[in-house]
Amino acid sequence: MNRSIKSVLTIFICVILVFTSGCKNNTKQSSANPLIKTNFILGTLIEIKVFDTKDEGIIDEAFSRISEIESKMTINNAETSEVILLNNEAGQKEVKVSPDTFYVLEKGKYFSELSKGSFDITIGSIVKLWNIGTDYAAVPQQAQLEEAVKLVDYNKLVLNKSEYTAKLEQKGMKVDLGAIAKGYAGDEVAAILRKHGVEHALISLGGNMLVIGGNPNGSPWKIGVQNPFDARGAYIGIIPVKDKTIVTSGTYERYFEEKGKLYHHILDPKTGYPVENNLISVSIVTDFSIDADALSTITLLLGFEEGFKLMESLEGVDAVFITNDKKVYATSGLKDSLTIVNNEFKLQK
Ligand code: ADP
Ligand code: MG
Numbered sequence: 419m420n421r422s423i424k425s426v427l428t429i430f431i432c433v434i435l436v437f438t439s440g441c442k443n444n445t446k447q448s449s450a451n452p453l454i455k456t457n458f459i460l461g462t463l464i465e466i467k468v469f470d471t472k473d474e475g476i477i478d479e480a481f482s483r484i485s486e487i488e489s490k491m492t493i494n495n496a497e498t499s500e501v502i503l504l505n506n507e508a509g510q511k512e513v514k515v516s517p518d519t520f521y522v523l524e525k526g527k528y529f530s531e532l533s534k535g536s537f538d539i540t541i542g543s544i545v546k547l548w549n550i551g552t553d554y555a556a557v558p559q560q561a562q563l564e565e566a567v568k569l570v571d572y573n574k575l576v577l578n579k580s581e582y583t584a585k586l587e588q589k590g591m592k593v594d595l596g597a598i599a600k601g602y603a604g605d606e607v608a609a610i611l612r613k614h615g616v617e618h619a620l621i622s623l624g625g626n627m628l629v630i631g632g633n634p635n636g637s638p639w640k641i642g643v644q645n646p647f648d649a650r651g652a653y654i655g656i657i658p659v660k661d662k663t664i665v666t667s668g669t670y671e672r673y674f675e676e677k678g679k680l681y682h683h684i685l686d687p688k689t690g691y692p693v694e695n696n697l698i699s700v701s702i703v704t705d706f707s708i709d710a711d712a713l714s715t716i717t718l719l720l721g722f723e724e725g726f727k728l729m730e731s732l733e734g735v736d737a738v739f740i741t742n743d744k745k746v747y748a749t750s751g752l753k754d755s756l757t758i759v760n761n762e763f764k765l766q767k
Contacts, residue, residue: 452620453477459484460600461494461551462624468611469618469634476614480607484623487606490519491599493542493592501593505542509589512578520582522595522602522708523575529598529712530572532728536719537712538687542592543569547690550683555674557681563690570687601665601711604628608663608707625666628707632660643738645760646670646699654746654763655738655756657703665710667718668699684718695721696741702729703736703752713737722747 452467455477464484466477490500500519507513515523526539543566547558558566574587586593600623607621608628619630620639629639638660642653646668657664669692673682686693700717702710713735717725722739729737729749736751746765748756758765 455481457481457484460488460492460603460623462600463622464624465620465622466607466611467620468616470616471614473614476611476616479614480610483606483610484603487518487599487603490516491522491595493594493596501595504584504586505592508586508591512576512581512583512585515582515584517582518602520577520579520584522598523577523584523593524579525602525708525712526593526595526598527572527575527577529716533716533719535572535687537597537716538570538572539595539597540570540572540575540586540591540593541685541687542594543590544685544687544690545594545596545683546592548681548683548685550674550681551672555681557676558690567688567690597715598708598711600624600626601663601706601708604663604707604711625668625671626663626707626711627665628663629659630661643701643740643756644668644699645763646740647744652760654740654760655758655765657701657738657752657756659703662703662705663707663710664701664703665707665714666699666701667711667714669718670698684715686719693719693721696743697722697725697739698742699740700725701738703738704734709735 452469453472453474454465454467455474456463456465459481466480468477492499493501500515504513530538547562547566549555569588569590574591575593576585576587604621604623604626608630611619611630617631618634621628627641632638638658640656640658641664643655643657644666645652645654669682669684673680682692684693697718700714702714704710717729717737720728722741726739726747729735736749738752738756739747744763746758746763748765756765
C-alpha cells in the first residue's frame with residue numbers, strides 16, 4: 419500500500435474512532451446510557467458502569483482480572499491459592515508467589531507496621547476460629563482464642579523481593595488478606611479501564627467504590643456515605659469526587675448474634691475478640707483503593723480519637739467517621755464538601 423493511501427486511511431479510522439468512542443463529549447447520551455455489568459466475585463457483588471464505551475470486552479477483562487486475584491489470594495474455597503500454600507508451609511519453608519500476591523503482602527505488612535499491630539495481616543488463625551460470614555459462625559472457646567493470638571505477628575512474615583518469596587516463621591500462622599484484597603482488585607479494575615481509554619466510570623465492589631474522572635456532564639461524581647444503621651443503599655451524606663476511591667468499613671458489614679450479643683468481623687489481634695469502641699463505620703477517600711481498604715479497617719480498630727489523628731496525618735487521605743451515637747466527623751479536607759442528607763446525623767465542627 420502506498421504512503422498517501424495509508425495516511426488517508428489512518429485519518430479516516432481516526433475520524434470514525436472519534437465519532438464512536440468520542441461520545442464522552444456527548445454528555446446527555448453517555449450519562450443517560452452507561453454500559454453496566456455485574457458479577458459476584460471475592461464474596462461480593464461487583465458492578466462496573468462505564469460511560470464512554472459500549473465495548474463489553476473491557477469489562478469482561480476487568481472481571482477476569484478480579485477472578486485471577488481471587489484465585490491467588492483466597493483462603494476460603496479454593497483448593498489451592500498462593501496464600502493457602504504460604505499458610506500450609508508456615509514454620510517450614512518459603513514459597514514463591516506472583517508479583518500480585520507479593521505486592522499485597524508487602525502492603526499488608528506496611529499497614530501492620532503503620533498501625534503498630536492493631537491491623538495485622540497474619541490474623542488468619544483468629545479469623546478462622548470465628549467463621550464469621552458462614553452459617554456456623556460462633557464464639558470460639560477462650561482457650562482456643564488465646565492459642566490463636568500467639569500465632570499473630572506480622573514481624574514473622576518474611577518477604578524477599580528479589581526472589582518473590584514469602585515465609586511465615588511459625589507453624590500454625592496464617593495470613594489473611596481479607597481486609598485489603600478487594601481494595602487491590604478495585605485498583606486493578608480502574609487500571610484496566612484507564613488503559614482502554616475510559617475517562618468516566620463507576621466501580622463498586624461491595625463497600626468499596628472507585629470513580630474514574632467525573633460525571634460526563636463535567637461535575638464531580640456524587641458518592642453517598644452509607645447509613646450504617648439502615649439497609650444498604652441509604653445514605654447519610656454525599657461527597658463530590660473525581661478520580662478517587664471511597665472505601666467504607668463498618669462493624670455492621672458482617673456479624674452474627676449469640677446470646678443477645680452481636681459479634682462483628684473486625685478483630686483485635688491482642689484479644690482475639692471483635693474490637694469495641696465508639697465507631698460504627700469509617701469511609702476513607704484517597705487515590706488507591708488498597709490503601710483506603712487498609713485504612714478504613716485500621717481506623718475501626720483504633721477508634722475515633724487515634725484513628726482521626728492518624729488519618730489527618732496522612733498526605734492525600736481523608737475520612738468520614740460515624741459513631742454509635744450518630745455523630746459524624748470529617749477530616750479537614752472533607753469537612754466543607756461533605757453534605758449531610760439525613761438529619762438524624764450531625765456533622766461535628
Ligand atoms: P469488608 O470485608 O467487610 O469490606 P474490611 O475491609 O474491614 O471489611 O475487612 C475485614 C476483614 O479483614 C475481616 O473479614 C478479616 O478477614 C480481616 N481482619 C479482621 N480483623 C483484622 C485485623 N485486625 N487486621 C487485619 N485484618 C483483619
Ligand atoms: Mg478493609
